[in-house]
Amino acid sequence: MPTNMLVRLLTRRTWVKRSGMGVAAVLFAPALPAQEPPPGAAIRCLATVTGTDLSDPWLEPTAGLVGIIVADSKALRALDLGPIEPATCFKAD
Amino acid sequence: MPEDLISRPITELAPLLQSKQISPVELFDEVLNRIHQLQPKLNSFITVTEAEGRKAATEAEAEIRNGRYRGPLHGIPISIKDLFATRGVRTTAGSKVLGKWVPDYDATAVTRLLQAGMVMVGKANMHEFAYGVTNNNRHYGPARNPRDQTRVPGGSSGGSAAAVASSQCTASLGSDTGGSIRIPSAACGTVGLKPTYGRVSRFGAIPLAWSLDHVGPITKTVEDAAIILSAIAGPDPNDPTASSRAVPDYRKEIKLANGIRGLRLGIPRQYFFDHVDPEIRAAVDKAIRELESLGALTVAVDIPNLENCAAMEAHITLVEATSYHEPYLKRQPDDYSPEVRTNLEAGRYLLGTDYVKSQRARTLLLRNFNEAFQHVDAIVSPTLPAFPPPVGEEWVQSGDLRENVIDAFLRFNIPYDLTGFPAISIPCGFGSTGLPIGLQIAGKAFDETTVLRIAHAYEQATSWHRLRYALPA
Structure with a gap:
């Protein structure tokens, strides 16, 4: 796998992971x-x-x-x- | 030299200069005395160009003596809003950011006034970067209203209008993005003409918002405004928006016109007459009756979409201004006043879709006005809904509505910056506190002649413009 694609994938995973954490924070935070x-x-x-x-x-x-x-x-x-x-x-x- | 000489308009001074009854140098010295007298009180100037003015006056004197009279602006003392680049003369735009800028070129409108023989007396005070309507300038001090020194002169060309109203110059060059020529003209009792977008080159004027910026004169009379417009209008290779349409001799045209009999004046009772101080409303209604008595026909007009003007103006001005100021914001953020910096910071957070929608809504507004202009020759309204507030006060009473001075002063002016149609403010009375009232007359695109013709007819039939300014004690 070319390095740049790997970087893109890792970045995307990080983004998805962080977004998931963000969504969780919104869902479970007090109103x-x-x-x-x-x-x-x-x-x-x-x-x-x-x-x-x-x-x-x-x-x-x-x-x-x-x-x-x-x-x-x-x-x-x-x-x-x-x-x-x-x-x-x-x-x- | 007659005592009231410097109070006279261009049309009275020019024949005296041409016939050598007065000298441009004498006239300049009288004006300079007045500036020295009033500058500590009114703060109308950021820079007084004594050396440059005296040199120009001396040259004008020599030329006129040798039979090389250039025309009605030759030897006339004129101030320039400090927004316009002036070769060899500091140009601050009312800011600390450009506090040390000495351009090596002149704005096109300045070049044309110099070619016509003006004597530049100074760079007029203004709201910082033309980004406001009060002229409360934190860097150079507030300009003050000659009719009441405790109050603002309006803005952003506040120093220009104050200087003309108090005869510290015979005329001034201003700019108008949301009303900056007409607002201070109404507040100080001068004539302020915002020509059609593209009629006068914007080259050399520090931009506030490219698609809304207009350049025009502030004068003592309508005929003076016609003279200056003829001098500064026309195509310019340095400004792609400057129109190549032929420039009429506006002064000749308004004199040739046989009054205003039969002209149809649109009265937009919605929006332009909402939330207006009762004294202003009464004065404007009286002015409309005066225009009717001169033979004009009044017609009620309804212009849709006006309620969106404020939002359109906010998006366009904030986004375009922030785009222009971005490099300065990076380099010298602390040199901006908090108010202007906040506006510029906010411009980063508005949506591109809202900006484009505002520009699209402008097209709709233009269509709506053009529809109205199929039935009328001009539209008449107040220029301002409220009187100028005390210096430092941000709120005004517009009839039944207490509102922010920015909202109030932009309200009747921005429709003509958004559409680009020509509009003039002329004095039409005074309130009980002695503050002037402005009547706004707007016309079709590039039909400054009709706007000036109506304004001139009203002016000739009334005496507001003849009231001389009394020096403050």
Whole structure:
């Protein structure tokens, strides 16, 4: 088996194992008082996606702002835009 | 030199300069005296360009003396929002991040004003990176409203509007992403024109959000705005969004037009008249009646999808701004104010799908407005729902609604940044506390002529723009 494939398999196994542990933690953890997880926790989890680890002083205000914008975006998200394409300033010429 | 000379608009100063009754150097010195007098009180400037201004004024004087008069902006004292790159002059964008940046080029709009003969008097104070509506600038101090120094001048082009309103310059160059030309114009009692997206090149303006940024004038009168727009509009190889459409002589066009008789004005009673201070509502209603008395016909219009404007604007501005600022955020994160840094950090955590949906919803909004514009020539509304708050206060009372000043001040302005349609704010009265009220007139894409024509007709029929600014004690 080529080394790179082995690495991929091991990585995938590790991911599956960790995910399993995550799911177990969610299933057996005591219920949170709020219906939705606090945005701060979600933002901290996104460090690998954004490539930026948001330091503590910025976590709460950033999460608060993101929370407000997401809450205010419910009607926008529900909007059925059919085939409408985005406005764009791209010009091929 | 007449005492009130510096209070006069371009249209009154230009003939005096052309006929050599006044000298650009004398005019510049008078303006500089006013700046020195008011800067400690109003803080309208981040940099006063005394040396550059005097050199330009001296050159203008020599050229005019030798019969080389360039036109109505020759020798006119103009301030530039510190967002625009100015060759050899520090350009901070109101930030510490760019606190030491001295560009080696001019923004296109600045180049065009220089070619027209302006005398640059300074770089106007602004909200940090144009990312706010109050001009509470932590790095260079807050700009203050000339009508009430305890209050904000609006933003983000707050220093520009405050400087024009208090005659520290005759006109200013501003930018508008969510209302940043019109908001401070309404708050300070000046004329602020946001042209159609693409009408004026954005090259050399530090971006806030590329797809929403507009460049335009802040002036004492509508005719002055027409003069400046004619000077700065037009195609630019440095800005692919700059339109190649021919630029009309706007001043000539608004003068040629035979008033506004028969023009149809749309009154959007939903959204644009919701949650408005009663004094503002009364002044705008009175202005609409004045426009009717001038022969315009008013028509009720209903524009769907406006309730999504705030969410669309938030997604587009935050994501585009964070994209631009990413390198600076990595290098100098501590140089941002906490408020602006929070906005920029938040931009990383919004979904790409929401950003694209916002851009798609813009297309829908554009269609909805274009549908309305099939029945009307322009749409009239208040510019702001509330008066400018005291410096440091983040909440305002918009009629029956207490809301954050950002939400309040963006509300009636962002639809025209999202659609790109031209919109102007002109003074239409004062509240009982002496604070100005702005009337917003918006038009079809690239139809600045009609917008200016309506605004000019209203201005000629009223006297708000003639009220001179009284120096504070």
